[in-house]
Amino acid sequence: MPEIMIKTERPFVEELFARYETLIGRDFPGYRNHVYRTITYAMYFLGNAEAHERLVETAFVYHDIGLWTDHELAYLEPSEAVAIADNQKFGLGLDPDLLRGAIHWHHKIFPYTGPNREIIEACRKADWIDASKGILRKGMSKAAIEAVEAAFPNLGFHDTLMRLAKDYGGSTLVGGIKVTLGIVKW
DSSP, rough: OOOOOSSSSOOHHHHHTTHHHHHHHGHHHHHHHHHHHHHHHHHHHHTOOOHHHHHHHHHHHTTTHHHHHHHHSSHHHOOOOOOOOHHHHHHHHOOOHHHHHHHHHTTTTSSOSSHHHHHHHHHHHHHHHHHHHTSOOOOOOOHHHHHHHHHHTTTTTHHHOOOOHHHHHHSHHHHHHHHHHHHOOO
């Protein structure tokens, strides 16, 4: 595997985010850093291949966006819909099935083995690393995770998820159950 490559500037990510920063509001800094961390992890698993970078960046900008666009705890399908619509509307030129798959399967518990496995699996592992705050490392070194977390601090992202679970679900418990049923894939 290559060394972890930390890019603190991603102009394409910022271009995509520009349309949603106001909507995401106070949650934006934490979500932005979550996106940068997951992109960094996924690109590591893809050998930092530039050919995959635009797809990975797009998938992660949109992967949780349904939390804010649709106020849904079952946010995978709304997130996919926004990503696919923007891909077409703004002529991003990405394979819609691959973009949808990277978003749809990013919470899959077991390894993904379907079409586009390499990219979708890299995205899945990346999100699990970040969702678990590095407890699940998926083969990545603890030092690499610490370097990425130092470059892109959490800024309350995981607290935001708990708040949204409570706000949208009525309570943290009910929201947590709705999130689990709505987004976790086997």
